[in-house]
Amino acid sequence: MRATRLGAALAAALATTLTLAGCGGGGEPAGAPEAAESQAPQGPVKLTYWTWAPNMDKIVDIWNKANPDIQVTVSKQAGGDDAAAKFLTAAKAGNPPDLVQAEYQHLPSFVAADAVADLKAETGAVKGEFGDGVWGLVTLGTEGVYAVPQDSGPMMLFYRQDLFDKYGIEVPKTWDEYAEAARAVRERDSGVHLGTFSSKDPGAFAGLAQQAGARWWSISGDAWKVDVADAATVKVADYWGGLVKEGAIDDMPYFTPEWNKALNDGKLLTWPSAVWAPGTLESNAPKAKGKWAIAPLPQWTAGENATGFWGGSSVAVAAKSPHRAAAARFVTWLNTDPEALDALVKQAAIYPAATKAQSALGEAPAYFGNQPDFWQQAAQYAAGARGFTFGPNVGVTYNAFRDGFDKALQDGSPFADAVRGMHEATVADMRKSGFSLAS
Amino acid sequence: MTRPVKRRRAARRPSLAPYLFLTPAVVLFTLFLAVPIGYTGYLATRRTQVSGLGLGSGSRREVSAGFGNLAAAVTDGELWAGWLRVLGYGTLVLVVMLGLALLFALALDSARVRLARFTRIAIFLPYAVPGVAASLLWGFLYLPSLSPIRAVLDVDLLGATTITYSMANVAVWGGTGFNMLVLYTALRAVPRDYYEAARLDGASETRIALLIKIPLLLPALILTTVFSIIATIQVFTEPTTLRPFTNTISSTWSPLMKVYRDAFVTGDLYSAAATSIVIAAISLVLSFGFLRVVRDRAFGEG
Numbered sequence: 001m002r003a004t005r006l007g008a009a010l011a012a013a014l015a016t017t018l019t020l021a022g023c024g025g026g027g028e029p030a031g032a033p034e035a036a037e038s039q040a041p042q043g044p045v046k047l048t049y050w051t052w053a054p055n056m057d058k059i060v061d062i063w064n065k066a067n068p069d070i071q072v073t074v075s076k077q078a079g080g081d082d083a084a085a086k087f088l089t090a091a092k093a094g095n096p097p098d099l100v101q102a103e104y105q106h107l108p109s110f111v112a113a114d115a116v117a118d119l120k121a122e123t124g125a126v127k128g129e130f131g132d133g134v135w136g137l138v139t140l141g142t143e144g145v146y147a148v149p150q151d152s153g154p155m156m157l158f159y160r161q162d163l164f165d166k167y168g169i170e171v172p173k174t175w176d177e178y179a180e181a182a183r184a185v186r187e188r189d190s191g192v193h194l195g196t197f198s199s200k201d202p203g204a205f206a207g208l209a210q211q212a213g214a215r216w217w218s219i220s221g222d223a224w225k226v227d228v229a230d231a232a233t234v235k236v237a238d239y240w241g242g243l244v245k246e247g248a249i250d251d252m253p254y255f256t257p258e259w260n261k262a263l264n265d266g267k268l269l270t271w272p273s274a275v276w277a278p279g280t281l282e283s284n285a286p287k288a289k290g291k292w293a294i295a296p297l298p299q300w301t302a303g304e305n306a307t308g309f310w311g312g313s314s315v316a317v318a319a320k321s322p323h324r325a326a327a328a329r330f331v332t333w334l335n336t337d338p339e340a341l342d343a344l345v346k347q348a349a350i351y352p353a354a355t356k357a358q359s360a361l362g363e364a365p366a367y368f369g370n371q372p373d374f375w376q377q378a379a380q381y382a383a384g385a386r387g388f389t390f391g392p393n394v395g396v397t398y399n400a401f402r403d404g405f406d407k408a409l410q411d412g413s414p415f416a417d418a419v420r421g422m423h424e425a426t427v428a429d430m431r432k433s434g435f436s437l438a439s
Numbered sequence: 440m441t442r443p444v445k446r447r448r449a450a451r452r453p454s455l456a457p458y459l460f461l462t463p464a465v466v467l468f469t470l471f472l473a474v475p476i477g478y479t480g481y482l483a484t485r486r487t488q489v490s491g492l493g494l495g496s497g498s499r500r501e502v503s504a505g506f507g508n509l510a511a512a513v514t515d516g517e518l519w520a521g522w523l524r525v526l527g528y529g530t531l532v533l534v535v536m537l538g539l540a541l542l543f544a545l546a547l548d549s550a551r552v553r554l555a556r557f558t559r560i561a562i563f564l565p566y567a568v569p570g571v572a573a574s575l576l577w578g579f580l581y582l583p584s585l586s587p588i589r590a591v592l593d594v595d596l597l598g599a600t601t602i603t604y605s606m607a608n609v610a611v612w613g614g615t616g617f618n619m620l621v622l623y624t625a626l627r628a629v630p631r632d633y634y635e636a637a638r639l640d641g642a643s644e645t646r647i648a649l650l651i652k653i654p655l656l657l658p659a660l661i662l663t664t665v666f667s668i669i670a671t672i673q674v675f676t677e678p679t680t681l682r683p684f685t686n687t688i689s690s691t692w693s694p695l696m697k698v699y700r701d702a703f704v705t706g707d708l709y710s711a712a713a714t715s716i717v718i719a720a721i722s723l724v725l726s727f728g729f730l731r732v733v734r735d736r737a738f739g740e741g
């Protein structure tokens with residue numbers, strides 16, 4: 001008796017599940033386009049927003065209070081490459097969020113997967129709020145506008161002021177001086193390194209290559225031009241490879257417990273990083289508070305003011321979102337409205353991409369209390385930042401970076417070979433998928 | 440059940456009840472096993488075809504790839520290199536883990552061990568630690584500047600050759616307890632008079648263990664071996680968790696890592712599906728092959 005009832009209950013439950021699943025599956029395709037127009041009058045529009053910027057829910061609250069007809073819900077994500085994979089999977093499955101934080105290097109894969117909407121019509125008015133470099137990252141050099149820039153990550157040199165004084169080292173202005181300083185540090189204290197090369201952070205390497213003038217992808221006509229192993233990139237790779245090989249710098253990856261310890265113990269004196277680094281240093285190296293300072297990234301040619309980007313995000317609207325207009329309104333507010341920008345800086349601790357917000361940044365981060373003009377300095381360096389268009393398969397390129405440089409560090413093979421491996425993997429993948437490639 | 444009416448009804452339609460009982464199992468099997476497997480098989484025969492720049496809607500289509508993905512998966516050198524690495528790692532794990540499990544089970548079963556209950560739990564406890572936590576824990580112990588092991592033993596535990604041993608150590612640490620418990624339970628089920636008889640015949644404890652206990656344990660040993668083979672083929676957690684700590688583990692270190700990379704890092708779900716089919720086929724061949732080889736021996740006598 002008991003078993004029968006249990007079986008019946010199970011069967012009933014299953015039937016319900018099946019029916020529900022059937023409804024969900026069937027309802028989807030019909031949902032999207034027609035709903036967009038008729039949606040506005042019927043109660044508030046509900047939008048979901050995937051992001052990992054800290055305190056974004058508080059910033060969204062400001063909008064929700066002022067706009068009862070468009071209610072945004074923040075869904076906190078883990079961030080990084082996993083978040084991009086998750087969004088692509090959700091888009092493929094047909095239930096993406098309306099809004100998504102898209103790192104610049106991942107945006108082209110979102111566009112290529114047809115997962116994000118073209119916001120050209122909705123964003124025409126705010127184009128002037130952003131610099132050309134950062135705007136190029138969301139248009140990919142095409143006619144479309146696939147996201148609105150949120151923050152950018154111009155690179156600069158973070159260094160231990162106190163230990164530079166202790167070892168009697170000048171802040172290096174060129175990469176040659178940096179190499180000299182690296183050797184000098186080794187001579188003075190064999191337990192200390194000036195810096196480290198991380199084989200786990202392709203984003204950092206891309207930024208350094210950008211500084212040297214690399215252009216890994218570009219669009220010429222109706223075809224992609226891929227040149228990951230261009231002269232500038234090979235130059236950067238050879239430079240770091242040489243330093244690692246002679247032992248002038250370390251080869252431990254960033255963001256590991258080991259790296260944290262080296263930073264805390266003063267065993268690493270510099271970190272070529274991006275403007276968001278204060279947050280990382282504060283949580284990973286709390287002991288060194290007030291001892292770090294910033295300087296421009298060392299230059300390849302003395303007297304220049306060039307740098308690249310590491311990281312930075314935009315906010316995109318999913319192609320499948322039924323509320324494109326409402327979502328676009330929220331996105332432009334979030335990234336250009338003075339009140340929102342102020343909240344982004346104070347609550348989310350980001351460096352906004354909108355140009356007028358950059359000059360309005362006030363007090364230095366607490367960790368850099370010793371450098372009160374931190375933001376003014378940063379804005380000055382950022383003026384010389386140049387990026388490049390990211391391609392539609394950055395995931396492949398970045399993965400080839402990790403595998404290639406891991407191997408190069410392990411066997412002591414030339415870094416330039418790893419760069420060539422990245423190029424080959426990228427081209428092979430694009431060819432396999434059928435992208436038009438310009439030779 | 441006692442009322443005659445019901446009994447008569449059940450007797451009249453005897454064919455329906457078994458199917459009714461089977462329904463939940465069949466439905467669950469279909470929904471959560473057959474359909475996903477079928478879908479994986481379908482995905483494995485598809486690929487993306489991009490035209491032009493591949494930007495904007497309509498420039499990317501899903502087309503049939505026939506057996507192209509499967510052929511590419513089978514001929515991929517990285518996959519086979521991964522199998523070789525896993526073979527080395529797996530042999531190590533299997534021998535050490537099952538050897539230790541057997542040793543502990545025998546030791547616990549012989550009455551001489553004191554604190555048997557405590558020892559049993561202590562050995563079993565690591566099994567309760569999730570794989571990711573265990574890998575992280577050991578990862579911290581391996582890191583050169585944090586490792587207390589380095590103070591005693593000056594070896595880079597995350598080096599190119601040592602990494603296999605370091606990972607095997609995590610698996611052995613986590614898996615011994617479970618296997619020990621399976622073997623120990625099987626040992627407890629053996630009637631005690633066998634041992635008594637052996638003792639009367641003058642057999643030492645070692646001889647009892649070798650000539651009586653181990654042969655009786657054979658079915659349980661085979662079971663644990665099959666489980667361990669399957670777990671080893673699917674090794675993923677340890678290398679993936681340790682990867683950020685070292686530059687000696689590539690993104691395709693084990694076959695399953697390659698599937699993950701293809702699906703979620705380089706965004707090629709179709710190749711990932713094809714590779715996972717190859718992995719499933721190899722696990723089936725290995726585990727059934729092993730069972731076939733040992734079946735008659737173990738269960739024929741059982």
